[in-house]
Amino acid sequence: MKSDTIAAVATGMTDSGIGIVRISGNDSINIVDKIYRSKSGKYHFHDFKSHTIHYGYIVEKKEGKCTEENMPFDESDIVDEVMVSLMKAPNSYTAEDTVEINCHGGVLMVNKILETVIRNGARLAEPGEFTKRAFLNGRIDLSRAEAVMDIIHSKNKFALKNSVRQLRGSVFDEIRKLRNEIIYEIAFIESALDDPEHISLEGYGDKLSKKTDDILYHLKKMLDSADNGKILKEGIHTVIVGKPNAGKSSFLNLLVGEEKAIVTDIAGTTRDALEESINLNGICLNVIDTAGIRFTEDVVEKIGVERAKKYACEADLVVYVIDASIPLDENDDEIIDMIAGKKTIVLLNKTDLDAFVTEDMVWEKMSGRWEKDLVSHIHMIKASMKENIGMNIFEDTIKDMFFQGEISFDNEVVITNMRHKEALMDAYESMLQVKKSLENHMPEDFYSIDLMSSYASLGKIIGEEVEEDLVNEIFSKFCMGK
Secondary structure (H helix, E strand, O other), X not given: OOOOOEEEEOOOOOOOOEEEEEEXXXXXXXXXXHHEEXXXXXXXXXXXOOOEEEEEEEEOOOOOOOOOOOOXXXXXXXXXXXXXXXXXXXXXXXXXXXXXXXXXXXXXXXXHHHHHHHHOOOEEOOOOHHHHHHHHXXXXXXXXXXXXXXXXXXXXXXXXXXXXXXXXXXXXXXXXXXXXXXXHHHHHHHHHHHOOOOXXXXXXXXXXXXXXXXXXXXXXXXXXXXXXXXXXXXXXXXXXXXOOOOOHHHHHHHHHOOXXXXXXXXXXOOXXXXXXXXXXXXXXXXXXXXXXXXXXXXXXXXXXXXXXXXHHHHOOEEEEEEEOOOOOOHHHHHHHHHOOOOOEEEEEEOOOOOOOOOHHHHHHHHHHHOOHHHHHHEEEEEOEOOOOEOHHHHHHHHHHHHHOOOOOOOOOOOOOOHHHHHHHHHHHHHHHHHHHHHHOOOOHHHHHHHHHHXXXXXXXXHOOOOXXXXXXXXXXXXXXXX
């Protein structure tokens, strides 16, 4: 691992009240000694206690002036008035000597402070390098490191809460527990094979079978949480479809709370997809409003229709808006065929007008075109975008469809990371092989091989069985100052 001293801006590069320049490494205190002065002229940070904060100035001697560190400074030397935090190793975020300069906010000022730090011996940190050092120095495991980035990118309070729990070790604790149970069985088998005179394997198969079932149960529970976890973290990929003038854009505007989409009485107004991220009382919807689906000779509109079909195929949720004031036609047949098997909410819009289309008519048409089990994916709501009718029911329906009516993960380990899910799947498959070997009364060394494979797969989650290239790839996605 690189042992040089790194520095970066740890706050957003924008106008703000304060900015923070973070420095970490063996030479961080020496660097700050060169550029910090208190009002009384003191600068020896090595003499200060850890986890203290100090008021003073960042100074930089002008060219041609005396640069002795203990020489007094004047007004022309001052870069900014600051508060400097000191955290000595190993009790810091990176487990290295760390200094944070709290200066006035604004892009110009924080960059000037950073440039001063770099001129005095630090180098610019790579993306995620502070957290990478925390991981490599054993301060946090890889699952906690990834939780740091998840916290920064959380889109709703539930994702944020889950990421904080993961940072506190919820995933690590569960994985470590399973790995300890697995390695115990591996050690027992290997010891028994090496010393059969003193350690007997008689009846061990039954004991291992029960342990295998227990581990499989916990792995399956975490895997089952992954689908909800992905939605919790990334949001529900939602696509609005329907014929022209059904009320799709009006529905989007109601969700957003402002006029994002143009609404007219002219069919085909929406030619291309409009995308919005919406927080619906804690539920994140990544919504795409698509062009109205109909047969058309217009080249541009035809492209929009094809894109609408593509987006619908890739969606977690399809919202099919029907204008209940006009009869269903062949365009509705095409839409119904297109959304077969998709989780769908049908909005019977314009129910404030005389209805030509009823719920029974839509159910009948779907039942006539789909296999019976596909209809169970459908939820139907009577709505009026004009009168704002049906929106509360829409929100409750999403909770029922994706969160079994309640969004709560307080006491559960929820997997939100695709890398974690893949490692869990590998571990689960290996444990299934253990179970299969037990059922077929295979030699004990077969158990040991698959147990070790499961152990290694779980180790990838917390970083104990991971290659350097993967570590570099993970941290390259972090922001510069983290």
